[in-house]
Structure formats: structure tokens, C-alpha cells
Amino acid sequence: xxxxxxxxxxxxxxxxxxxxxxxxxxxxxxxxxxxxxxxxxxxxxxxxxxxxxxxxxxxxxxxxxxxxxxxxxxxxxxxxxxxxxxxxxxxxxxxxxxxxxxxxxxxxxxxxxxxxxxxxxxxxxxxxxxxxxxxxxxxxxxxxxxxxxxxxxxxxxxxxxxxxxxxxxxxxx
Numbered sequence: 001x002x003x004x005x006x007x008x009x010x011x012x013x014x015x016x017x018x019x020x021x022x023x024x025x026x027x028x029x030x031x032x033x034x035x036x037x038x039x040x041x042x043x044x045x046x047x048x049x050x051x052x053x054x055x056x057x058x059x060x061x062x063x064x065x066x067x068x069x070x071x072x073x074x075x076x077x078x079x080x081x082x083x084x085x086x087x088x089x090x091x092x093x094x095x096x097x098x099x100x101x102x103x104x105x106x107x108x109x110x111x112x113x114x115x116x117x118x119x120x121x122x123x124x125x126x127x128x129x130x131x132x133x134x135x136x137x138x139x140x141x142x143x144x145x146x147x148x149x150x151x152x153x154x155x156x157x158x159x160x161x162x163x164x165x166x167x168x169x170x171x172x173x
Contacts, residue, residue: 017168019060020161023049023067023077028103028135028147033066035154036101036161043165049081054088062097062164062173063124065115066157069102072110082118094123097173099164101131101157105143108132127173128163131156 018040022033037046047056049067057063067078100115102108112130119126133153137143167173 017061018044018064018161018164019052019056019062020044020046020064020066021049021052021056021078021081022046022065023075023081024103025068025070025075026143026145026147028133028149029066029068029075029101031147031149031154032101032103032131032133032157033064035157036064036066036164039158039161040165043168044161049075049077052081052085054085057085057089058092060096061168062099062127064099064101064160064164066101067103067111067115069104069106069108069111072106074102074111074114079114082115086118086121090122096122096124097127097164097167098124099126099128099130099160101133101160103147104132104134105137106134108134127167128160131160 020033020037022029024030033046037044045060065078067075070076098119100112102111104111112132116126133149135147
């Protein structure tokens with residue numbers, strides 16, 4: 001192995017490769033983010049939305065954004081993460097891969113559209129269909145109660161984490 005190849009490999013191994021930024025109020029998004037991170041293994045960095053800084057985004061090669069749908073939108077804390085980080089990284093993330101997971105009480109499309117608009121501004125590249133887990137929570141009691149997800153819902157997040165990690169290992173992202 002030449003010195004140049006070894007140096008590139010060491011630099012690549014030192015980078016945060018898959019940033020999984022998440023926010024959860026009732027546990028569903030947290031469980032989904034955790035499943036994705038478990039599958040991605042050492043390639044992933046799981047970070048709560050209020051801890052994500054521009055340097056975290058710059059240090060990653062790909063992203064999974066995970067949040068609940070609140071009142072037809074992404075959660076406020078997830079939006080605040082994007083607000084805080086948007087301009088400091090603008091023009092520096094073009095072409096990087098991203099995917100999304102939304103824990104929804106109904107259809108999740110509003111939250112999904114918001115994230116996609118922000119990703120379009122950063123010129124990110126969607127590499128997987130969005131995952132929207134519809135929890136059918138419609139009453140105040142259902143909405144506010146802790147959520148436990150079934151294995152098929154967690155498996156979708158796990159598969160996404162594995163696929164994103166493999167894409168990084170193969171040099172696709």
C-alpha cells in the first residue's frame with residue numbers, strides 16, 4: 001500500500017461518516033434512530049438534535065434525519081437544529097447523501113416536505129425513500145403517550161442504517 005493510499009484511508013477512518021440526527025418526544029423517533037445506528041455500527045454517530053453543531057454536519061459523509069411529526073410539521077427542536085446549522089454549512093455539503101425517518105401521528109408528509117426543502121437548499125442527495133412510521137395517534141392521550149414500536153417498524157430503520165453504512169464503506173457516498 002502506498003503512503004498516499006494509507007494516508008487517505010486513515011483520514012477516512014477518522015471522519016464521522018454517518019450522522020444520525022434525531023429528536024423524540026415519546027420514544028418512537030429515538031427507537032428508530034437507535035435501530036439505524038445499531039445497524040450502521042462504528043460508521044454511525046447518533047446525535048440528539050440539540051447537540052448537533054455545524055462541525056458535526058461538516059464531519060459526516062452522509063446523514064439520516066429522524067424526528068416526529070408535530071402538528072403536521074417536523075418537531076420544533078429538529079427545526080431549530082436546521083436553523084442553527086443551515087447558514088454555517090451552506091455551500092459545503094453539496095452532493096452528500098441523506099435519508100429521513102419520520103414518526104407520524106397521521107401521514108408525516110408535512111415533516112417530510114420540510115426536511116426535503118432544507119436538504120434541497122444544502123444540495124444534499126436523497127439516497128433512500130423516506131420512511132414514515134404512521135402511529136395513528138389521534139387523541140391527546142395517544143399523542144402524548146410513550147410509544148413502543150413493533151419489530152417491522154424498527155427493521156425498516158435498521159435496514160436503512162445498514163444500507164447507508166454499506167454505501168459509505170463502498171465509497172458510494
